[in-house]
Amino acid sequence: MRRGGLWLFLLGGLAGGPVAAQDATFESRLPREVLTAVQPVLEAARRDSLPVSELQSKILEGVAKGVPSDRIVTVLSSLSRELRTARTALRTAMPNMELADGEVLGTALATRHGVPTEQLLTLWENRPADGSLEVPLVIVGELSRRGIAPTDAVDLMNHVLRSGTALSTAAQLPSKLDLFLPNAGAPHAALLEALRSLGIPRPPRGPPGH
Numbered sequence: 001m002r003r004g005g006l007w008l009f010l011l012g013g014l015a016g017g018p019v020a021a022q023d024a025t026f027e028s029r030l031p032r033e034v035l036t037a038v039q040p041v042l043e044a045a046r047r048d049s050l051p052v053s054e055l056q057s058k059i060l061e062g063v064a065k066g067v068p069s070d071r072i073v074t075v076l077s078s079l080s081r082e083l084r085t086a087r088t089a090l091r092t093a094m095p096n097m098e099l100a101d102g103e104v105l106g107t108a109l110a111t112r113h114g115v116p117t118e119q120l121l122t123l124w125e126n127r128p129a130d131g132s133l134e135v136p137l138v139i140v141g142e143l144s145r146r147g148i149a150p151t152d153a154v155d156l157m158n159h160v161l162r163s164g165t166a167l168s169t170a171a172q173l174p175s176k177l178d179l180f181l182p183n184a185g186a187p188h189a190a191l192l193e194a195l196r197s198l199g200i201p202r203p204p205r206g207p208p209g210h
Helices: 018-028 032-047 052-064 069-093 101-112 117-126 134-145 150-163 173-184 187-198
Strands: none
Touching (some): 052 101, 069 101
16 A cells, blocks of 8 residues: 655754755756746645645656646645645544644545545544554545445444554455455455455444445
8 A cells, every 4th residue: 555655744953954855855856847836836735734745746756757747736736635625624623633644645535535524533533542544544545435335434444443453454455355356246245355354353233334
């Protein structure tokens, strides 16, 4: 599963610290035309505390593929709107919660795949004390994208978090679902097989979707 480079920048005590150095390295990899085009979007993202490193990764991906600068800006602006909407929703619902960049991205991706933010908020009740919900949020989005009802995907992930299942194991659910789907015939049936194959206990209320 691609993590997307979503780690908080380490703010140095002096100007020109790690963030500035990272930005300089990033900027040196861009054609001047692209750098000029994307700077307003990146500056707005920094002001709004969005995951800038994810946006930078998307820019570098576009440059590597030879995408024109105007198209890069279009994609970048769209992703920025998704991230801004996700962060605003999370901050409104949990004004005192410290949000990891990965959680903002995971929320944006899950809502892109049809999972309402209101349902995602229940995951914070089971958030690991020493970890981020980035991986669980991405899993919920990927399960929803594969045909699992959003409510079932969120309920299952809450069950996974409560059961203490390793997230490295849970992260295999989408690919395992893909593996079993041709024979299972339906996403929920394939998900049951995926759970069995990974040794993840069934939710107490029964199989997802049943």
